[in-house]
Amino acid sequence: MSTDSESLEAKLQSVQKQYRRQHLADELDELAETMEETLLQRELASAFFDERVDIDTSARQSVDEVMDLLERGEYETIEERLPALESEVESAETTVQNRIQELRLKHNSTVTAMQRLNDRVERVNELRLRALGGLLDDWRWKEHVYSEEDVKFEELAQNAREYGQEMREAFDELQETLFGHYPPDIRSLIERMIDDERLSYADLQPEQRTLLAESDIGEYIELTLS
Incomplete structure (x- = not known):
């Protein structure tokens, strides 16, 4: 046992x-x-x-x-x-x-x-x-x-x-x-806009406004009154 x-x-x-x-x-x-x-x-x-x-x-x-x-x-x-x-x-x-x-x-x-x-x-x-x-x-x-x-x-x-x-x-x-x-003058601006950041028209240089308007995203840019 x-x-x-x-x-x-x-x-x-x-x-x-x-x-x-x-x-x-x-x-x-x-x-x-x-x-x-x-x-x-x-x-x-x-x-x-x-x-x-x-x-x-x-x-x-x-x-x-x-x-x-x-x-x-x-x-x-x-x-x-x-x-x-x-x-x-x-x-x-x-x-x-x-x-x-x-x-x-x-x-x-x-x-x-x-x-x-x-x-x-x-x-x-x-x-x-x-x-x-x-x-x-x-x-x-x-x-x-x-x-x-x-x-x-x-x-x-x-x-x-x-x-x-x-x-x-x-x-x-x-x-x-x-x-x-895109030209260096507007490259950073485009990146900011794509990120939905609003840009002030008054803050843009005349050359930047022209370059943005003539770029292939010019038709997508809208101006609004604030």
Whole structure:
């Protein structure tokens, strides 16, 4: 009877150990995925927005270290380190996402202005503008970075940089094609009007009035009495 009890207890301990390991493995996998995506978005943003978001990248190394502890069955050590690790990863994720959100809003307002202008002058490919606006609106970047399964991080990071650079080049090219068509004296004025900003006729120089009237958006300009 004693042997049976010991056997049952051993089985229960084995099940508990397996459950404990699986639970920790799931948590670590989630942290590793979050950290990887954070670093990839950071690479993409650096190429697209030309800004490097500062974060503590040691969190990725910490995740790898704790993964090694899991393989060695050092569950208590993992449970001790897990809260701090979760905080590190969450902090990095929040920092990157918040800054990217700010940069997206800033660039999206420019793309919206470009779309409004293009609706009138039809100077650039509408599909390219939509693709650019779609990235800034939805930030659906994964489909362009995760091209294959089980790809090394370095390859994914390169995919992110290449996609970011591709979008940056499209942004610069479309902006120059649309607004570069106009003389420098009125380019900023057109950008402001496309953004629905009202301009005072009295504040315009005679040459600016002439250039605006003779431009391809002259027919869309309305004068109102205030």
